[in-house]
Amino acid sequence: MILYLHDIGPHEADDLGANANNKVDIETVASFIRKHSANNEILLTADDGYTSTINLLPLLEKENIPLIVFVTTGFVEGRVYPYEAEFCDALVAGLVKDVDFDSIHRQLRGASKKHRERVMNEMAKAGRYRRDTQRKRSFLSWAMLRKLNDHPLISIGSHTDAHLDLKRQSPLTIFSELRRSKKLLEEKIGGKITHISYPYGSSDRLVRTAARLCGYLYGYGTETGENGSRMNQRRISLKNKL
Ligand SMILES: [Zn+2]
Numbered sequence: 001m002i003l004y005l006h007d008i009g010p011h012e013a014d015d016l017g018a019n020a021n022n023k024v025d026i027e028t029v030a031s032f033i034r035k036h037s038a039n040n041e042i043l044l045t046a047d048d049g050y051t052s053t054i055n056l057l058p059l060l061e062k063e064n065i066p067l068i069v070f071v072t073t074g075f076v077e078g079r080v081y082p083y084e085a086e087f088c089d090a091l092v093a094g095l096v097k098d099v100d101f102d103s104i105h106r107q108l109r110g111a112s113k114k115h116r117e118r119v120m121n122e123m124a125k126a127g128r129y130r131r132d133t134q135r136k137r138s139f140l141s142w143a144m145l146r147k148l149n150d151h152p153l154i155s156i157g158s159h160t161d162a163h164l165d166l167k168r169q170s171p172l173t174i175f176s177e178l179r180r181s182k183k184l185l186e187e188k189i190g191g192k193i194t195h196i197s198y199p200y201g202s203s204d205r206l207v208r209t210a211a212r213l214c215g216y217l218y219g220y221g222t223e224t225g226e227n228g229s230r231m232n233q234r235r236i237s238l239k240n241k242l
Contacts, residue, residue, distance in 0.1 A: 076139055218230055
């Protein structure tokens with residue numbers, strides 16, 4: 001049974017949209033594992049590379065559960081920021097009003113990095129805020145990732161470079177997203193990176209073939225993946241099951 005989660009933390013009253021959906025508290029993770037580990041071999045995966053992933057360590061060690069941390073390399077280096085989180089922070093701060101999060105999210109999810117940046121800049125201009133001031137989420141640094149990689153229960157995988165919906169990108173972008181993150185992770189952390197988690201769990205035959213050609217051996221989807229499919233393994237969202 002492969003589980004996946006994103007950010008670890010308490011549910012906050014003013015959490016909105018995707019932020020709320022992406023958070024799960026550690027007690028919830030622990031109780032799910034306790035309930036299911038007797039009859040299942042469990043693999044835990046954490047997408048995006050939030051610093052809060054570190055909070056899983058005591059639980060992993062206690063239950064002897066392996067974890068793959070799927071890293072979006074653009075987040076580590078601050079070159080790319082998850083617009084969902086940025087947008088939510090602006091909403092919570094009251095800087096963006098009367099905008100439907102879901103429709104913006106749907107529109108931007110498949111957009112190119114350039115288009116996404118343009119929309120976010122326009123929104124910041126209209127709301128009169130500096131985009132930098134909204135960057136509250138913190139991501140694992142290279143040093144932290146190297147330390148995690150040394151842990152016997154933890155391995156590092158790629159979650160691409162810019163967190164784009166690969167299914168909706170050009171072949172050129174697909175290859176560069178897959179290659180750039182793999183190369184960076186191997187340079188900065190060492191060893192071979194052979195696991196990829198597709199952003200939004202979104203892949204098709206072209207994306208999976210490209211991933212194989214780039215040297216990945218295992219691909220991970222979300223609930224939409226297929227049991228037993230090496231390049232599109234089905235994962236269960238921890239939160240959805242509770
Ligand atoms: Zn993600």
